[in-house]
Amino acid sequence: MLVLVVLAAYPLVFIASAAFTESSLGRPFQEFVGTANFEAALASADVRTSLALGTGYAIGVAVASTVLGTLTAIALWRSLWAGAFVRTVLLLPMIVPPVVVGILFSFIFSPSGGLLHTLVQHFTPWSGTFAVxxxxxxxVFGVAxxxxxxxxxxxxxxxxxxLLGQDPHVTEAARLDGATGLRLFRHITLPAxxxxxxxxxxxxxxLAFKVFDLVYVMTSGGPGSSTLVPAYLIWRTALRGxxxxxxxxxxxxxxxxxTVVTLPIFLIVRRLRDV
Known part of the structure; x- marks a missing residue:
């Protein structure tokens, strides 16, 4: 209970209290202002744009990661002969710190000798500068x-x-009933x-809603406000402003x-788990 209070309840109470008061970094809770902060935030173009950008970014990145991850997992499952080495290599990006990932892709997208710029110049007749x-x-696509x-x-x-945890008896029974290939995957494996x-x-x-490290390292919210995701806006408002x-x-x-975006997905997950 003490851990829950320290790690969950106290930050939540602090944030809620600060939102309804005039609070600076050095002097929090100076004066109760009611809903003035919310009215100012909703009237701010930067806040509205950031929330919309963060939502679109999170959904797009989550869809891309889920599709690519599922296809890769199926390929690994269908070719277990690839062994532990290949699976370990595929998991390496998750082990690399986000700051290192941001620096790596900054080098890749660099217009002066970066990998992408070099490939574009080598394989296409275009000779301009491609600064993503x-x-x-x-x-935003570079960060994504x-x-x-x-x-x-x-x-x-x-x-x-x-995939490895599937009941082999169900799959074997489906094969005995004539289900093979895509039909077996669609009606047996995919529902499982x-x-x-x-x-x-x-x-x-x-995780995509919380992205901060990559934006901080790669673009600092720019150019303009094109990558001003909510986490970076919160940091900039609190620690710069x-x-x-x-x-x-x-x-x-x-x-x-x-909450609004994830609640329907949470209900879908719970329904699929109960099937």
Whole structure:
């Protein structure tokens, strides 16, 4: 109970209190302001844009990671001869610290000698500069690619474990009844692992909502506000603008958005688990 109070209850009470007061980094809870912080946050274009961007980013990254992770897990399951070495290599991105991943992909996307720029110049006649992280349209996709590369192995691990945990008697009975290939996978294997896939998607979605390290290292929220995800906006508001009250308000708004987005998925996961 003490651990729960320290790690959960106290931060929640602090954030809720700061959101309804005028709070700075050095002087929290100066004056009760009611809903003024919420009104200012909802009227701010940066906050609205950040929440919308964070939601779209999280959903897109979660879908990409789940699809790629599921396909990779199925490929590993169908070719177990690949051995532990291949599976270990595929899981390495998840072990690398996010800051290192951000630096790595910053080098890859660098317009001066980066891997992507070198490949574009080598295989295409285009001779211009292709700076992904400096482009307002492509910067978020660059961060998303690094995010997908880092966390897709988590989906692979979860789905691959579910595939290995199937009841072999059910699969054998289906084969005896004539189910083979795609039909066997669609009607027997996929329903058996659907709950795990949905749970992996939910976990990946929550992780994507919390992305901060990659944005901090790769783009610092720019160019402009094209990668200003909520976590980075909260950090910038609290530790650069010293406005803890507004940062706490954005945190609570983000919690509401995350709840609204993830609650239907949580219900789907629970239903699939009970099937």
């Amino acid at each position: 992280l400096s482009d307002t349209t492509w910067a 690619l690094a995010d997908v590369w880092e966390w897709t192995p988590l989906v692979v691990l979860l789905v691959f474990t579910a 692992i659907a709950g795990t896939i949905a749970a992996a998607f939910l976990i990946r979605l929550i 010293f406005d803890v009250g507004m940062a706490a308000t954005v945190t609570l708004l983000l919690a509401v958005v995350v």
